[in-house]
Amino acid sequence: MGNEFKESISKAINNANLTGALGKFSEAYKVNRAKAYEGIDFEELRGKIAELKSYAASHLDELSAQFTQNAEASGATVFRTNDPAKVREYILKVAQDNNVKAVVKSKSMATEEIHLNPYLEKAGIEVGETDLGEWIIQLAGQTPSHMVMPAIHMTKEEVSDLFSKEVKERLTSDIPRLVKVAREKLRPSFLAADMGISGGNIAVAETGSIVLMTNEGNARLVTSLPRIHIALIGIEKLIEKYSDIATILKALPRSATAQLLTSYVSIITGPTPNTDGSMKDLHIILMDNRRTEMAADPKFKQALQCIRCASCLNVCPIFRLVGGHVFGKVYTGGIGTILTAWFDELKKTEDIQGLCIQCGACKDVCPGKIDIPDLIMEIRRRLVQEQGVPLLQKTIYAVVNNRKLFHGMLRAASIAGKPFTSGKFIRHLPLFLADLTDGRSLPAIAAEPFRDRFKKIKQPIMKEKAVFYAGCLIDFAYPEMGESLVKILNNAGIEVLFPEDQTCCGAPARYSGAYEVAETNAIDNIKALLSVDATYVISACPTCTVALAHEFISTFESLRQTEWMPKAKELADKTIDFSVLVKKLVDEGRLSLKEGQKLGKITYHDSCHLKRTLKVSEQPRELLQRAGYELVEMFECDTCCGMGGSYSMKLPEISAPILQRKLRNIKDTGAAIVAMDCPGCVMQIRGGLDQDGANIKVRHSVELLSDQLDLKC
Amino acid sequence: MGYEQFKTRAEGVSAEVYRFNTKDNALGFIIDFLRKEGLADTPNACALWAECSFLDGMNLDELQGNAGLKFEVTSELATHAKFGISQMEWALADTGSLAQNSSAIEQRLVSSLSTIHIALVPTSGIIPDMPTLLTKIHPEDCSYIAMITGPSRTADIERVLTIGVHGPERLIIVFVDEMGGNN
Numbered sequence: 001m002g003n004e005f006k007e008s009i010s011k012a013i014n015n016a017n018l019t020g021a022l023g024k025f026s027e028a029y030k031v032n033r034a035k036a037y038e039g040i041d042f043e044e045l046r047g048k049i050a051e052l053k054s055y056a057a058s059h060l061d062e063l064s065a066q067f068t069q070n071a072e073a074s075g076a077t078v079f080r081t082n083d084p085a086k087v088r089e090y091i092l093k094v095a096q097d098n099n100v101k102a103v104v105k106s107k108s109m110a111t112e113e114i115h116l117n118p119y120l121e122k123a124g125i126e127v128g129e130t131d132l133g134e135w136i137i138q139l140a141g142q143t144p145s146h147m148v149m150p151a152i153h154m155t156k157e158e159v160s161d162l163f164s165k166e167v168k169e170r171l172t173s174d175i176p177r178l179v180k181v182a183r184e185k186l187r188p189s190f191l192a193a194d195m196g197i198s199g200g201n202i203a204v205a206e207t208g209s210i211v212l213m214t215n216e217g218n219a220r221l222v223t224s225l226p227r228i229h230i231a232l233i234g235i236e237k238l239i240e241k242y243s244d245i246a247t248i249l250k251a252l253p254r255s256a257t258a259q260l261l262t263s264y265v266s267i268i269t270g271p272t273p274n275t276d277g278s279m280k281d282l283h284i285i286l287m288d289n290r291r292t293e294m295a296a297d298p299k300f301k302q303a304l305q306c307i308r309c310a311s312c313l314n315v316c317p318i319f320r321l322v323g324g325h326v327f328g329k330v331y332t333g334g335i336g337t338i339l340t341a342w343f344d345e346l347k348k349t350e351d352i353q354g355l356c357i358q359c360g361a362c363k364d365v366c367p368g369k370i371d372i373p374d375l376i377m378e379i380r381r382r383l384v385q386e387q388g389v390p391l392l393q394k395t396i397y398a399v400v401n402n403r404k405l406f407h408g409m410l411r412a413a414s415i416a417g418k419p420f421t422s423g424k425f426i427r428h429l430p431l432f433l434a435d436l437t438d439g440r441s442l443p444a445i446a447a448e449p450f451r452d453r454f455k456k457i458k459q460p461i462m463k464e465k466a467v468f469y470a471g472c473l474i475d476f477a478y479p480e481m482g483e484s485l486v487k488i489l490n491n492a493g494i495e496v497l498f499p500e501d502q503t504c505c506g507a508p509a510r511y512s513g514a515y516e517v518a519e520t521n522a523i524d525n526i527k528a529l530l531s532v533d534a535t536y537v538i539s540a541c542p543t544c545t546v547a548l549a550h551e552f553i554s555t556f557e558s559l560r561q562t563e564w565m566p567k568a569k570e571l572a573d574k575t576i577d578f579s580v581l582v583k584k585l586v587d588e589g590r591l592s593l594k595e596g597q598k599l600g601k602i603t604y605h606d607s608c609h610l611k612r613t614l615k616v617s618e619q620p621r622e623l624l625q626r627a628g629y630e631l632v633e634m635f636e637c638d639t640c641c642g643m644g645g646s647y648s649m650k651l652p653e654i655s656a657p658i659l660q661r662k663l664r665n666i667k668d669t670g671a672a673i674v675a676m677d678c679p680g681c682v683m684q685i686r687g688g689l690d691q692d693g694a695n696i697k698v699r700h701s702v703e704l705l706s707d708q709l710d711l712k713c
Numbered sequence: 714m715g716y717e718q719f720k721t722r723a724e725g726v727s728a729e730v731y732r733f734n735t736k737d738n739a740l741g742f743i744i745d746f747l748r749k750e751g752l753a754d755t756p757n758a759c760a761l762w763a764e765c766s767f768l769d770g771m772n773l774d775e776l777q778g779n780a781g782l783k784f785e786v787t788s789e790l791a792t793h794a795k796f797g798i799s800q801m802e803w804a805l806a807d808t809g810s811l812a813q814n815s816s817a818i819e820q821r822l823v824s825s826l827s828t829i830h831i832a833l834v835p836t837s838g839i840i841p842d843m844p845t846l847l848t849k850i851h852p853e854d855c856s857y858i859a860m861i862t863g864p865s866r867t868a869d870i871e872r873v874l875t876i877g878v879h880g881p882e883r884l885i886i887v888f889v890d891e892m893g894g895n896n
Contacts, residue, residue, distance in 0.1 A: 217880025
């Protein structure tokens with residue numbers, strides 16, 4: 001990552017106003033969004049949206065033509081182009097032909113995308129933003145930091161300074177007063193402007209209508225008062241049917257601002273009369289700017305299902321720390337990264353794609369059902385394809401791809417790490433590695449890895465067998481978790497097998513875009529794990545489980561690797577996560593936990609891959625409560641802990657504050673133990689609590705449950 | 714049922730909702746309201762009433778005896794007017810929204826520039842939701858469909874909800890049972 005980028009991150013994180021405002025907003029948003037969707041089947045709704053938007057994305061040409069025909073029949077002029085420069089020229093020409101001196105605008109991300117304002121201003125036309133947030137950033141000479149709330153990064157004091165200068169009067173930071181000042185200051189601009197420029201939330205092919213939504217009422221004025229109206233619309237806003245408006249409007253305000261509906265919605269079809277009795281000169285520009293190309297890309301086509309609600313920003317644990325400006329000048333957050341790769345260029349996402357921790361929170365709430373994390377991975381993959389893997393990473397992967405060398409180095413590290421180790425932790429690392437232990441101790445590499453300890457476990461020979469896939473963390477840092485797992489399964493009458501050729505699951509390589517490395521890891525593991533006959537392949541690391549159950553297949557798909565696909569599917573079918581299998585065994589009466597225990601308060605942290613990819617959250621809670629723990633839920637129990645595999649090493653400055661927030665939420669419960677099902681989360685949270693000094697035990701469920709087995713059966 | 718749901722939802726977004734059985738009672742309420750809120754024949758205190766079926770058969774000259782109440786709507790008057798009165802044909806119960814055919818500019822001027830917007834609605838215009846609305850009003854017959862849900866609002870400064878940015882600060886909704894409505 002570039003220094004400039006790293007600097008912009010640290011500037012954002014150290015901006016208390018920004019992180020304060022975003023933090024508060026993101027907390028309130030989750031609650032309010034849930035309330036706004038009460039009584040609505042969100043899955044059904046987004047299924048419909050995805051379907052109708054996906055249909056539109058497959059028929060962009062037809063719908064554009066149909067829209068054009070219908071809008072022109074109702075009296076509008078429609079201009080379609082792929083080229084942002086042509087959009088700018090067209091707007092300027094209409095302005096000059098009509099002797100336009102001043103333009104008022106309502107919020108339009110499409111005009112931001114083509115940097116329209118400076119272009120018109122350079123030609124001597126006065127451009128006034130009228131959305132309050134846009135006006136604030138226009139006065140400040142900045143760019144929007146959020147698609148829906150462009151000035152969310154600014155404080156009322158900063159706004160009052162800007163407004164004071166503008167109205168030449170010292171204003172206080174009283175918000176209602178500031179809003180009134182904006183109303184009074186902007187009202188004459190609406191009346192004086194010769195041209196109004198708007199975006200469009202929806203364009204309906206069947207009727208040639210455009211739909212505009214605002215809360216302030218500025219779009220109504222922009223489309224009513226000036227004699228010319230130009231609407232700039234990205235063609236991904238096209239839908240086929242008029243009745244589909246209701247489907248999108250059901251989700252858009254709820255997802256964007258947790259409102260049932262915005263204060264104002266306008267459906268405009270053709271020109272309307274002006275105040276002087278003449279008819280409006282209405283121009284609608286359908287802008288492509290690579291959207292058609294995007295629709296033809298099998299992976300990225302789904303990004304056109306976006307309805308621009310920005311909920312992916314609102315739930316992102318990274319966005320709430322760094323805000324929008326770190327992402328660039330136009331589209332921000334998760335979807336912004338994807339849109340930037342297309343509407344700007346792939347290379348522009350080199351740094352920002354790295355901000356995604358792959359926690360999946362955005363995918364859960366996207367009303368367009370877009371798999372944003374997966375598309376960001378695809379960006380990584382294509383970047384690596386284009387530019388190759390950075391040298392340092394290359395060296396690391398060369399090692400990871402050679403299991404014997406990799407495991408040999410891990411063993412060596414358990415000795416080499418000694419000088420920095422105190423007990424079970426590495427508290428400080430020297431020099432440039434120091435950031436890695438900033439706010440978090442790292443686990444010491446175990447003196448004896450699980451693969452060696454396993455040989456010493458005496459298991460009875462049992463009919464049913466399960467292969468244990470340990471993953472690097474349990475194998476080399478937390479072998480005791482593996483021992484607990486063997487104890488539990490043996491108790492249920494299952495013998496555990498440990499094929500020694502198993503190696504890294506490939507997640508670190510895959511998450512860095514190095515798919516070829518992940519492919520080799522996948523093949524090595526398939527060979528090893530299917531080499532013995534067993535009912536299950538069990539993993540106690542959800543990231544590894546996801547790799548075995550889903551990602552080997554998708555890596556092969558991306559690389560068109562067909563040879564190993566059947567085996568990958570066979571492995572996927574056998575793969576099961578620890579808590580799912582144990583819950584099943586308990587339900588079947590094959591495993592019993594001690595009865596009547598009172599083990600005190602516990603809180604549970606949901607790991608990203610377990611909760612959102614594997615959809616497992618109830619099983620571990622039920623098991624722990626059945627064992628005798630009293631569950632106290634923490635605030636934001638399913639928000640990422642900041643680990644994200646190698647993320648915490650690449651961006652420790654972001655990972656650390658995410659961890660601090662998690663630790664605070666854990667401590668607030670008053671529980672003596674925090675349980676989780678992922679050794680990566682254990683590493684992050686245990687390391688954090690070690691440096692914090694709080695007396696709270698951090699345990700994988702496997703450790704807690706193995707202590708509570710009813711050994712009678 | 715529809716009315717109660719509408720009222721709850723509309724009040725939830727800071728609209729004020731009233732209901733009268735007759736046009737006379739509704740008119741009486743509006744005149745009282747205007748006076749109480751300071752109606753006067755000055756640019757900043759006048760009321761503009763856009764053409765609507767509520768006014769059919771009424772004596773407009775007599776009504777204009779209330780100094781400041783006008784039936785002529787221009788942007789010059791509307792930008793300063795304190796009150797704007799118009800008739801909205803539909804009320805969407807599930808979101809507390811009003812809707813009308815707003816193709817005539819006067820309808821938009823009184824409802825978007827005034828400080829207080831008074832919206833008359835035939836009680837029979839209450840419909841369940843937006844899908845129903847879209848079956849009742851179609852772009853073929855209407856070049857500007859307007860929906861209004863509560864007063865103008867913003868949260869652009871520090872996410873603090875503030876009422877009355879570019880549009881009205883108050884939305885007064887007056888249902889009239891006696892009006893058949895256009896639907």
